[in-house]
Amino acid sequence: MFVTDNTYKSETAAQIPRGDSAPPALWNRNFRLFFVARAVAVLGEGMVPVAFAAGLIGAGHSGSSVGYALGLWTAAFAVFVLFGGVLADRFTARRMMIIADLLRLPGALLLAVAFALGSPPLWAVYVLSAVAGVGAALFQPGVASTIPRIAPDVQRANAVLRVVEALMTMAGPALAGLLVALWNAGAAFAVNASTFAVSAVCFVLLRVAPVPSDDAPRGSLLAEMALGWREFRARSWLWGVIAIWTVYGLTVAGPMVPLTASLITEEYGSATYGVLMAVNGAGSAVGGLLALRLRPVRPLAAGAVALLGLPVNLLLLGTGAPVPLLHTGAFLAGAAFAFWLVMWSTSVQTHVPQDALNRMHAYDVAGSLLMMGVGRALSGPVAVVVGTERVLLVGAGIAVIVVGALLVVRPIRTLPRL
Known part of the structure; x- marks a missing residue:
């Protein structure tokens, strides 16, 4: 954890026991x-x-x-x-x-x-x-x-x-x-x-x-934004994840929510969709609990592997699996995404200096949100042309490729836990 204030550092250190016993x-x-x-x-x-x-x-x-x-x-x-x-x-x-x-x-x-x-x-x-x-x-x-x-x-x-x-x-x-x-x-x-x-x-x-x-x-606001951009570009693991994630948001995370809603509501009704989202939320809670217990040496690599739960969910949706299996997929997707978010957030917060963290997080959120918004906006028209199920199945394939890309890029795969 990056801390530059000596008093705060000593106060925090006093709370941390020696060794790994607790x-x-x-x-x-x-x-x-x-x-x-x-x-x-x-x-x-x-x-x-x-x-x-x-x-x-x-x-x-x-x-x-x-x-x-x-x-x-x-x-x-x-x-x-x-x-x-x-x-x-x-x-x-x-x-x-x-x-x-x-x-x-x-x-x-x-x-x-x-x-x-x-x-x-x-x-x-x-x-x-x-x-x-x-x-x-x-x-x-x-x-x-x-x-x-x-x-x-x-x-x-x-x-x-x-x-x-x-x-x-x-x-x-x-x-x-x-x-x-x-x-x-x-x-x-x-x-x-x-x-x-x-x-x-x-x-x-x-x-x-x-x-x-x-x-x-x-300096001025524009100068500070430019400085933040230079700091962002200086960390290959950081901009590498964001670059890969823009593709993920456009083709997988963005379309997944509206297409799942429309598909499940039309096939089974809004009550089933509500239950499915509740199961997804329960999975997110379990993913957070797993992140409480597991401390991988390479957090981004572990988080990337966990993301394989999302294509399983998309595959089940795209192949018309029965509702119990859809619940399983939604639970896995929620757990996978939550675990990745904890690994990603922790990596950013511990590897980026405190005085740059606000701007780094802003670039992260802006890039992810914009492409997810574009993906949501385009999902409906594309689904009308090629079919909802096909869009979900293509998204499942891209999700697997994204995981592979996260694991192939060396600065991402080897980033250590601090």
Whole structure:
């Protein structure tokens, strides 16, 4: 773990026992606050698609209006996340995450009131959704750089967070559906707003030791982005994974979600698809738990091997396997992806210096998200031409090739665990 502040280093080292007899302490005050903040944030994020769907369709708008609202969130996030990384370096990640929560809080409250009173104008919904995307872009880069500053064991921290995020991803839509059934979409947005308030309070209470780079002189935003790009290019294992992952997002991860949804819903109904997503979430939790126990010497190589669970899922979907086997595939896919994410996040957070981590994470998120968005947008038209099953089967083949590429590239395969 890269730490440049001597006081923080000594405090952290004091928590780490000598030898390998016991893992370092994890649940310090800072990590507990961060854990709560991430849990409620992911819970709130999971509620938004259900709340938008219920509110807009219930008000008589078409289903495309839901797609536009969520698409504007994604577009705003993708455009501003690079600026979020630079601003987190300039003003510290903790401050930017507080600002981001406070930026999104009033927008969610406005949506809560508007949907509770009736049907808000679509332009207002779209604007508020875009503002929420900007807030998420300002928030996200700080997540990666905060973890190694508060957790003496970065891999365990990432694994624990992955488990709770998987559980909250399952709980969010279910809670939103319950609130909509009992009251209306406004109630779901009200709870979503409360998650931003809780998150902001947690980060206000967080006490992160400063590092010298926090007070270092800064250039212009564009100069800082250019510096981040040079640092990104200087690490072959980092840009190598991102380059391979752009292909993966375009051809596999992006199309997989919408095509699975359409295929399963048309064949078996929405209830079956809901159960399938719950099984996938359970797999994600198990993948996080495995990452708590396993400490491979070559984390990216181990994570790449684990990714072989995803083509198994795509193969089952593309060949029309029975529902029990589809549940098995969804579970394997969730576990595989969660394990890879822990290995990848831990590698980035321990190999990239603290003063470059916000920008590195921003480039990572921007590249991955943009290509996944393109893959989702193109999946429908391509599936109409060649068939959904064929797109999924081709995706399974490409997923295997991607794993091979990750293992063939030497800087990726041999990156050690720190």
